[in-house]
Amino acid sequence: MTTTTPSRGRRRAPSKMERAAGKAAALQKPRVILALLLLLGLTSVMLLDGYLRSEIGNDSRVRDGAAYGKVPEKILDGGPILTFNNGTAKTQSVPKKTIVLTFDDGPTGEWTPQVLKVLEDNDIEATFFMVGSMVSRYPSVVKNLVDQGNEVGIHTFTHVDLSYQSTARLKRELLQTQLALAGAAGVTTTLFRAPYSSEINAVDNYSWPVYQEVGGLGYTSVFVNTDSDDWKKPGVSKIVQWATPKKNEGAIVLMHDAGGDRSQTVKALDTYIKKMKAKGYTFTTVSGAQAKLNQAARASGAGQATGAGQQAGQQPPGATGKTSGSGTASGTGSGSGTAVKINTAQAAHRTATGTTLYEGKALIWAVAVAEWVVPALSWFLVVVGVAVMGRFGMMLILARRHYRQRNRKRGRGGKFSWGPTVTRPVTVIVPAYNEKECIANTLKSLAKSTHPIEIIVVDDGSEDNTSEIAESLGMPNVRVIRQENAGKPAALNNGVRNASYDIVVMMDGDTVFEPDAVHQLVQPFADPEIGAVAGNAKVGNRNTVIGAWQHIEYVMGFNLDRRMYDLLRCMPTIPGAIGAFRRDAVLEVGGMSEDTLAEDTDITIAMHRAGWRVVYQEHAKAWTEAPGSLKQLWSQRYRWSYGTMQALWKHRKSLTDKGPSGRFGRVGMPLVVLFQIVTPVFAPLIDVFTVYSMIFVDFQAALLAWLAVLAVQLVCAAYAFRLDREKYRYLAMLPLQQLAYRQMMYLVLIHSCVTALTGGRLRWQKLKRTGEVGTPAGVS
Known part of the structure; x- marks a missing residue:
């Protein structure tokens, strides 16, 4: 060796x-x-995308039973607009020959713009109760909708039946939707409609605490008294017929701009508006209807409502910024010491400022990333x-x-x-x-x-x-x-x-x-x-x-x-x-x-x-x-x-x-x-x-x-x-x-x-x- x-x-x-x-x-x-x-970042993007599509945190339970006895009779027999002033529940009805068109479950990139085009062609405004996750996914649609003069309300973030949820989940659903609206259109809102709700006489012992909680937070709950049942896709004539109020009564009419094929809704909408105008009806928003009621009350000497049905100075969580009312607003927001005049049809809106605005924009940006990354990754992984x-x-x-x-x-x-x-x-x-x-x-x-x-x-x-x-x-x-x-x-x-x-x-x-x-x-x-x-x-x-x-x-x-x-x-x-x-x-x-x-x-x-x-x-x-x-x-x-x-x-x-x-x-x-x-x-x-x-x-x-x-x-x-x-x-x-x-x-x-x-x-x-x-x- x-x-x-x-x-x-x-x-x-x-x-x-x-x-x-x-x-x-x-x-x-x-x-x-x-x-x-x-x-971890990619996982977070996926979780966000799943949450937006209601795959994470989704609760598909919907109550099909009811129990009564705790809801005051005057509420069950009242109008479709529910407010709480100093803890006291109050309802309002839409004035005669007045229609408040409302659309639920949107926005979508396909149907909402078509609905907006019909509204614009007929020179009317409507109120859209929006799902926050959808707002996050289609912010430009929401921005156009608000700029056109329409009003927005909250329909929760994930379209969940709130009667099953905790108070913390309820507040989270509201706040997240407010952030989405702030990031998309620069506004928050005081209007609320619960998923799976209908007429006010359907409020039961399970849902009543939800409306009390929401009212205590400064929201106006909006029900319907005329349902077009357009989701059943019965045909244009049926939609028009079912959406027509009886005996010249005023009504809050329910239609949908999401949730499936809404082509019949779009076709029926133009026919319906022209028909109702021919009968002498006027179209307005929820805030516009409240403003008419307030004007009528002042004219009759019955008193003066403040803040378009809202308690003066009260704002829901996330509704920071300048407040507004019908004509002149009586409340002041956390972002402003003075009231301002804005369009009566959008009196429920608050201008988003400060942290709410920036958090909202961050949410919209994160969702945009998720909306691009997750589908791209999905196809790539295929x-x-x-x-x-x-x-x-x-x-x-x-x-x-x-x-x-x-x-x-x-x-x-x-x-x-x-x-x-x-x-x-x-x-x-x-x-x-x-x-x-x-x-x-x-x-x-x-x-x-x-x-x-x-x-x-x-x-x-x-x-x-x-x-x-x-x-x-x-x-x-x-x-x-x-x-x-x-x-x-x-x-x-x-x-x-x-x-x-x-x-x-x-x-x-x-x-x-x-x-x-x-x-x-x-x-x-x-x-x-x-x-x-x-x-x-x-x-x-x-x-x-x-x-x-x-x-x-x-x-x-x-x-x-x-x-x-x-x-x-x-x-x-x-x-x-x-x-x-x-x-x-x-x-x-x-x-x-x-x-x-x-x-x-x-x-x-x-x-x-x-x-x-x-x-x-x-x-x-x-x-x-x-x-x-x-x-x-x-x-x-x-x-x-x-x-x-x-x-x-x-x-x-x-x-x-x-x-x-x-x-x-x-x-x-x-x-x-x-x-x-x-x-x-x-x-x-x-x-x-x-x-x-x-x-x-x-x-x-x-x-x-x-x-x-x-x-x-x-x-x-x-x-x-x-x-x-x-x-x-x-x-x-x-x-x-x-x-x-x-x-x-x-x-x-x-x-x-x-x-x-x-x-x-x-x-x-x-x-x-x-x-x-x-x-x-x-x-x-």
């Missing part, structure tokens, strides 16, 4: 790359936080889902073809062969940095090799006794080369320079080879076009939870992938645990590069671009040790994923390479970017959507969809295990892997993407090993 030991003088100063690595390491925690915040399922199908088909091709027996087509058997000696390079726990097992496994080899252990500045252990084994075909710590690429390049033979096998210092691994690995070199060979890396410590998860990933994700890439002739990575190269080919492409953290991916792509063919040899098996903790696993996978991104970026010009050497750029690069970066980055959103759907939409349907995807993955995994002749019992860990391990891998990849976007470099990182992976015979 020969030992080469360079002089160990004064330790060199840190290089520029090492200094950059130190700075990058200091930034890792903020980058993890940024990645988590990104995922594409991602199709791509993932397509990948599964492609892997199964190509893996099967690869297996049958490489394992042909004699007979049809003849037995598969790479060419004449390769028997000449090869060099095995073992880069080692603080591998005292593993180096002995690694070298002992190589000693059993059925192929003639020389072994070069490159000690990369180990601070333990790695090199001493290697030397103490007394193996005649082992050379130990010591160098100052320079990183794994430098250690491998040192080994290549000192190799005695034209084929070099590279492995990790914690890996053990099966006896025939080297012989199997070098057989493809019988084909002179082949420059590198990927072996079959397997997890040795698979009896731990993390080890079992990684075992599934190695068999399914790595080796099944490699079969596919091999047939497509665009293998992206020769694994560091077991790979073989032509020495001249390695030197031709400049050796192992220090430009990236994934030197194995880097050199593999470089060899493709140099015109060499890279293949997968499934029968060359090596056993490696999975990280023993989640922290170590994170560190390993972060280095892999970030290094892969670096390598792909470094070789981005391969996309334009011509001829056979451009095959990786034309086929491999797009596949790797799509399936190893893009789809995994967005895959967490699929899980978020699934959880979201289970909780807020349809639990059974979402669960079945998740189980269907899991079943597809299980089929792929089972087939991969069959091809690799692995025991199926580890597949019992697959559901847990999907719930826990995969989520961690997503975060690692997002972390890597953030690092790639913000810059940063890391050095070769040493993972803590236990040395528990012994000879292959001890692995089950």
